Amino acid sequence: MSTSPKHSPPRRSLLSVPAINQRALDKVQDLNCDGVIFDLEDSVFPEKKAEARENLRRHFREAPLEGRETIIRINAPGSDFWIVDLDLILELKPDALLLPKVEGPQDIHEAAGALAATSPGVRLWAMMETAGGVLNAAAIAAADARLDCLVLGLNDLRKETAVLPQSGRAYLVPWMMQVVLAARAHGLDVIDSVFNDFRDTEEFTVECAQGRAMGFDGKMLIHPAQIEAANRAFGPSDEEVTEAEAIINAFADPAAEGLNVINMDGKMVERLHLEQAERLMAKARQISERKMKA
Numbered sequence: 001m002s003t004s005p006k007h008s009p010p011r012r013s014l015l016s017v018p019a020i021n022q023r024a025l026d027k028v029q030d031l032n033c034d035g036v037i038f039d040l041e042d043s044v045f046p047e048k049k050a051e052a053r054e055n056l057r058r059h060f061r062e063a064p065l066e067g068r069e070t071i072i073r074i075n076a077p078g079s080d081f082w083i084v085d086l087d088l089i090l091e092l093k094p095d096a097l098l099l100p101k102v103e104g105p106q107d108i109h110e111a112a113g114a115l116a117a118t119s120p121g122v123r124l125w126a127m128m129e130t131a132g133g134v135l136n137a138a139a140i141a142a143a144d145a146r147l148d149c150l151v152l153g154l155n156d157l158r159k160e161t162a163v164l165p166q167s168g169r170a171y172l173v174p175w176m177m178q179v180v181l182a183a184r185a186h187g188l189d190v191i192d193s194v195f196n197d198f199r200d201t202e203e204f205t206v207e208c209a210q211g212r213a214m215g216f217d218g219k220m221l222i223h224p225a226q227i228e229a230a231n232r233a234f235g236p237s238d239e240e241v242t243e244a245e246a247i248i249n250a251f252a253d254p255a256a257e258g259l260n261v262i263n264m265d266g267k268m269v270e271r272l273h274l275e276q277a278e279r280l281m282a283k284a285r286q287i288s289e290r291k292m293k294a
Contacts, residue, residue, distance in 0.1 A: 008148065008189050009069060010034045010287050011218040012234035013227045016194065018043035019052035025059050033227045034218065035069035040085055041076070041100050049081050053088050060092045067290050071125060073098035077110050090118050096148060101156065102126040104136045105143035112144040129153025131160050134175045137182035150183045151220055152176060154193035167203060169210070180215045192216040198223035208233035236284045244277035
């Protein structure tokens with residue numbers, strides 16, 4: 001078990017794009033999101049699944065993304081599309097496979113087993129969007145070393161539990177924090193759920209701030225208009241970067257050698273804060289480097 005996050009790229013903004021929507025696929029190359037979730041599941045009608053897979057084959061061949069993560073959300077184990085979706089993953093080798101409606105560790109084991117022989121570099125992400133999945137969050141997070149990230153899916157969770165879609169998500173917060181806690185206990189990243197009304201920029205900004213405060217690494221998005229707000233909310237602010245630099249410099253002072261706690265401008269700062277500062281600065285550098293390459 002790991003109690004510190006794995007080294008991973010920034011995951012502030014993860015745009016979900018229906019694989020059936022060729023126009024949307026054509027646009028992702030120019031977007032400033034940290035990753036793209038190519039969706040073969042809920043956003044694609046059953047009779048369109050084969051066409052959506054062909055769209056992804058063409059997209060990965062002709063317009064591969066650079067500098068951003070590629071994730072393919074497939075259909076659930078046991079569905080009519082499970083095997084052909086897995087074959088597509090083995091063929092295209094995205095950065096990650098996003099498994100929907102994960103109920104327990106057995107779902108992770110099954111997917112990891114399918115990838116083991118042929119796709120050692122493809123990571124697993126798990127959608128946490130059912131009551132059973134949330135209840136089993138800790139066991140799911142510990143299921144397999146290939147698992148890299150948990151993604152919250154509140155639309156399905158609301159539907160299953162009859163919780164109403166209210167501003168502030170008050171009745172969902174305990175379950176959300178359960179998923180965050182499970183992810184952190186096992187060194188995984190954790191992504192907040194989509195916000196359904198992309199025209200309501202004010203409420204979206206509020207929800208991003210809430211997700212950041214709760215400990216999420218980023219947000220799953222449904223529209224390009226949400227990217228910049230998510231990047232701002234989940235990325236290091238100028239103030240955080242300045243504070244992190246000050247902490248790193250303070251511990252680099254020879255006077256701090258061998259000390260686990262120092263006094264910095266009247267505040268007690270521990271070496272755990274130094275570790276946090278170093279992670280934040282590493283994330284800031286990754287974001288800056290990607291901007292320079294764009």
